[in-house]
Amino acid sequence: MIPPGLMISAPSSGTGKTTLMLGLLAAFRAQGIDVQPFKGGPDYIDPAFHTAASGRASFNLDSWSMEKHRMAGLLANADGADLVLAEGSMGLFDGVAIPGASGNGASADVAAMMGWPVVLVLDASGAAQSIAATALGFQKMRPDVALAGVVLNRVASPRHQALIRVGMDQVGIPVLGVLPRRKEMELPERHLGLVQAGEQENLSQILEDAAAFVSEHVDLAALRDAAMGAQEETTAPAKITPPGQRIALARDNAFAFVYPHLIAGWRAAGAEVLPFSPLADEAPDADADVCWLPGGYPELHAGVLAAATRFRDGLQDFAKTKRVHGECGGYMALGSGLIDKEGVRHQMSGLLGLETSFAKRKFHLGYRRATLKAAIPGCDTGAQLRGHEFHYATIINEPDAPLADITDSNGVTVDETGSVRQFEGGGQASGTFFHLIAEGA
Structure with a gap:
């Protein structure tokens, strides 16, 4: 059986999706919860971090390059897990102008197809109640994509958090977590993205710190309860012709x-x-x-x-x-x-x-x-x-x-x-x- 899942996404790149994703994977793993990770879109660096944090191989799901049956087949890798977490690419609705194999490449395509509600990571720096308008827009953009709630990132102070919560209460969107500003939690990058997991000499410490950080500031139980999309039956993975024996x-x-x-x-x-x-x-x-x-x-x-x-x-x-x-x-x-x-x-x-x-x-x-x-x-x-x-x-x-x-x-x-x-x-x-x-x- 394929367990319920969530899509971790955001309005744009650079909001802290990967930090949250790795922290969640490592935190749930420390609780004995078996989580299957996926990566939405064409990214070959993040899956290695997912694998290190979860102990399970992470796979890409891409609606522009992959037909629906191919993505459904890849979902079979979650068989036996307790929860699925997928990390989106760029912004939730960001894709190309002309659809491809089964969509335009947006993370929202994958969330809709799999029935996974979205946990929206919002950069709270520079705004307060107005952030709720952003969340509300994402909630209403596509009727086939559900919003589970938000995780606020880079929150400056308790007063800042209180102001943001006023706006979120007004629009009725749950706040699943509040992450304070912490520069040391940001992963090092280079010109093609994050420095690779295999090059991080202190990767185990990074993951341990991320797990502690997320466990302290995110309601893990509420987040897990928001997961949906469980499937009793799976599709066989699409056959791939190898380049040789x-x-x-x-x-x-x-x-x-x-x-x-x-x-x-x-x-x-x-x-x-x-x-x-x-x-x-x-x-x-x-x-x-x-x-x-x-x-x-x-x-x-x-x-x-x-x-x-x-x-x-x-x-x-x-x-x-x-x-x-x-x-x-x-x-x-x-x-x-x-x-x-x-x-x-x-x-x-x-x-x-x-x-x-x-x-x-x-x-x-x-x-x-x-x-x-x-x-x-x-x-x-x-x-x-x-x-x-x-x-x-x-x-x-x-x-x-x-x-x-x-x-x-x-x-x-x-x-x-x-x-x-x-x-x-x-x-x-x-x-x-x-x-x-x-x-x-």
Whole structure:
């Protein structure tokens, strides 16, 4: 049975959703309550924090990239848990202009589909009773999305709290928690979001502090009682074609951005995942069928990767007869060179002619639809894929054949097509800035 759930959301990014989410997961876990976490939207950093806090693998639910049956199948991961908590992306109703697979990508789509009421995190700094008008607007925006109540964040004083509660009482919206200002509770960030969970040396202490903070200032019992959407039956997870039977997967702090549902889907299909670390100068397993390099932060480790000759030589040998694919950071690592933010060029693997630069930064963000012009591991030529792009790299040179025709969520053609190169021994290298989420037109 799938337990009832809640969507943790907010009017915008930067309001404290993740702090509350992690605190709730860790606090409930400390009480012996088994909570299944999910992440709404295309985010590959937050799920790792969710997993550390809850002890259960967190999965993404995305209404633009995923059809309803795929999201329903992922819900099966909550079987046996006591409660479901999902953390939204951006603002509750923020999505694209043109709907995709089953919605516009907003967290509200997922909340409506799953029947999860919303816990709205409100930044209380700079206002008092007026905050109630914001909450009331969110309550009335979509009739199919219920508001369980609000958690007030960055409240300055007891007087400030009292003024806000006057407004909330006036509109009849429950206050489930009041979090005072506490700078030390904010998680460190960098250009693609939070510093990764695997890089946080004091992560256990961060989670312990978050649990204590939330337990003190949030009515956990009332919040749990507000959960809804329990389901007796579940849909079988949608099948995912793995890129190979034995997959050499780069996994370390430079290559960590891969969606949990993909790896779970590969394993469910019987594939074996063989992790290796380029930062530790490890080569892909020569007995693997394919090699997959996820996105990540090669720009922060460019010098180490350039010096990793065993990794580079092993990858080049592998690609002579087998297929190698890279996404975003993995794509850059397959290129000839990467220029860091100081303007220093570092040698990459050279399997593709791609040259990228962070000295000339340009922000790329948004959903992507791709039609493959060449096959990649697990997907044939002509396959239609959905995913997203999120990076700051600028392409200096991309001489190889284009991998795909790519458009954004509005159907506008995107210049970053990815690239592909064939080798005489039958091997292939391919890559794209596009992060795969799901197949589908």
